[in-house]
Amino acid sequence: MHPHLHEFALRWKSLFRRRRMEREMAEELEFHQAMLREKLLREGVPQTEVNTMTRRTFGDARRWRERLIELWQFRALENFRRDVSFSARLLKKSPGFTAVALVTLTIAIGATTSIFSLINGLLLRPLPVPHADQLAVVHSDRSDYDAFGYSFCAPFFRALEKRHQAFQDVAAFTNSTMQVRSSSGSVEVPGAIVSGQFFRALETPPLLGRYLTPRDDQPGGGPGGFGVVISESFWRTWFNKAPDVVGQKIIIANAPFTVVGVMPKRFIGADPTHRPEIYVPLWAEPVIDAPYNNIAGGYHAWWLAIIARRNRGVSLEQANAALKTDSNPILEEAIPDAQWIKDAQTHHFEFVAESGSNGFSYLRSRFRKPLVAVFTFCTVMLLLACLNLASLLMARAAARERELATRLAFGATRRRLIQQLLVESLLIAVMGTATGIAVSPILSRSLAALLLGHSHNTFLDTSLDLRMFLFAATIAAVAAVLVGLIPALRATSKNLSDQIKDGSHATSARQRRRLLPRALMGLEVALALMLVVGAGLLATSLVRLYRTGLGFDPKGVVNLELRMDKQSLDGNALLRWYQKFGDSLAHEPGVKSVSFDAVTPLSGSTTTITYHTLSNKRERTLYMNTVAPEYFRTMRIPMLEGRDFRWNDTSASGNKIILNRTAAKMLFPGQNAVGQHVAGWPKGSQLEVIAVVGDVRYASIKKGAPAGAYMPITQSEQKKASYTAVVRIDGPPAPLASAARELAARMAPDIPSPVMTTMSGDLDASISSERMMAMLSVFFAGCALFITAIGLYGTLAYATARRTSEIGIRMALGAQRVQVVGLIFRENAWVAAGGLLAGLVAALLASRALASFLYGTSPRDPWVMTISALALGTVATTASLIPAIRAALIEPITAIRHE
């Protein structure tokens, strides 16, 4: 063995056998002394003198032992241990500083790790499948669309599935909520509709049975009908882990499916934000989605996400090259519409593969930017906390100059001192990180809940993993260096005699004027201002979003989502059911009015139809909703002219339509719309405009109200239409929820229990990322103000404490108290003013990055800028005035005696 390695191994072993080693060393020396004693006795030395003589020749056994122990230790490790205990003692001695350090770091690190865990769960963590790095997600690209198209129609996918130049397997999937028949009615279970190669592409062996293969993905399924694969948790909760589950039938959407296999717990499919319990073959989609049929929808239905596994040894570039050459043949094979193909070709339509190691989720496009923005906030906040601690440490180190100088004089090397000071900051950083990590799971879970709202089937896995620990460790190390290095370098840089001469007393002006601590504090003020401005902008934007006129009154409205697509009633019978259900609901206590709609405003889903007038054939796109009578009263949408729908407004009595103000103006400029007719859909029929109502924000709260129209549900041709009951209530919604569930169970035992949400809650959920950003940034801004105040106060207080005698002398020589206040206050005033100015410039430059998140607010909003600067200025002034006033209250005599 290499001598150094041998030495290391022995030392390493000795670390763990310390007690035994020390005992053996003592024994070895003891033996030597005993032998010496015997020798002396043999040589005739009298018994009485033997001991003294031994001691004289041998010296102090304890000292030799110490030297031996030292020999066996790791020098660095031992030093580190000593530094840690020394630093811990120091920190314990200044509990105020330690508390501030811990609280600020905990907030900053806790927030940063929480946001990182969201980013990790949504964007970074690879799918828990073998060789995830070979996976690719396919999207289509064309020059006339900004966004990449991650949705595919079935014909595209089927054409792509057949081509295997670059890919071993190509699979399509979509998330779907499935109605599973249980002993107590239908239950909604999150599931996925997957193509034949899905499981093969993900390479995860099943726990029981087999997984779905291309032979299951046929029209009508295999010989025994459609097979399904279930998750481990579904197996546990529905089958109580029965070992004979394979072969059993479950009823999904009123159709029998045979369980062919159970997937292990770790398998989550290809979407990291969903946890499907049931996987059904793609060809079963018409059954699952009945009465709809996306497969029959052909190239009009874009509903599939595509994930593929590359052939071994095929790079992403090679896969892309193969996809590019395939794009045109696939286009021609899949699309029966020559005009469509031509259009796509002129816009350079092509398939593109990107890395799919972490699967695919639609949530990514929605949350990536807000999360990255918030992460930036956190980083600034962390930097601010570190700078603040660095400033405080520096001020404190100045008070410790004498101690350090003495240690240097006793022969400690500068490196050794820096090491000790860094250990101190490392200790703070590690403790801050530990508490930060301790709070982060709660924080990240509540943030995830805030972001996802009540879209109950989505899931953000924020659990800790190796990546999180590496991140936290990096943060701790960076924080320790940021906090400790500059103060340590500075504290040990001065020449020795200077230090001892100056001591801790009246410091020379030259020293006070040092730029570095002021620059740090100034930077801190600047960063704080940036955070405050960012928070101000986001909060203003959010308030404006809430204040914006929606066109309806969401307060007191609850939505009750009814899934009627799988029960037995249809047509007129179903309509009568709705009417009866509405009447019964209206009799519940606290209910003021009830109606139904097909599209809940601001839910994100939209339906558009083009209409024209009889005199003008120009097609106009209208945003449609299908509603029941009483809708406008329930939603408090003003009825400007005409009359509401009635339950007897059926097609037989002539088709009716209600326009909103914008649509009426667009279609019938300068005329009275009521009584006029429009045409377009249903094809070949004319619809009479019976009313004009107020405009309503439709697709998104951020977009203005579009031209829109309403059709009565009594006119709908859909066989098993699902509507949402819209209920205006007085008082809390909770009692209604259980009443409505009971009512639904009594009146329609087959349907899944209806989910109730409040309109205001839906509204919050529709702008969840804006809410998260505003809430977090305001919180950070508050913290930033607080931290900056502590920093300004702390550094000034330290500096002033060291000038006590100087101030005493000044006052003894006739300086007024006001002058003293001015003298001390000036120190910080310059720092704060400089920081504010720099921060304002930086905020003006950086706030543009927020522009895409802002609603009705300019990123350079002068009010926000001014108020932020004023707020920070006030905080800085207060924080600096306290030490200044305290200094002015010094009694000259005591101050000078204090020397």
Next chain:
Amino acid sequence: MIREENGPSGDLIQGTLEMLILRALMGGPMHGYGVAEWIHQTSQQVLKVEEGALYPALHRLELRGLLRAEWGASENNRRAKFYELTAQGKKRLHAESQRWEKLSAAIALVMQAS
């Protein structure tokens, strides 16, 4: 570190002590006291190894893998730590004694110069 008994004080270099220890152990395993005694006797009471230097040197050699230590019974039946040369230790002793021969011859040449 090592001084000549009754001679003018002055330490010999540390390397020499290590060489002497290695040489002492050439005859077989010995405990620390034995090593000190052997050097003392063999040098005809000229060299006396101080305990404060002996044990750190022994432990250093052990750490470096030149010696191997084992606990055993001493001649008067007490538990004692015995040191033994390793193969590396033997190699090192060989190299050191060659170096020493050269060095002492050189010193002799200088001292005997007329």
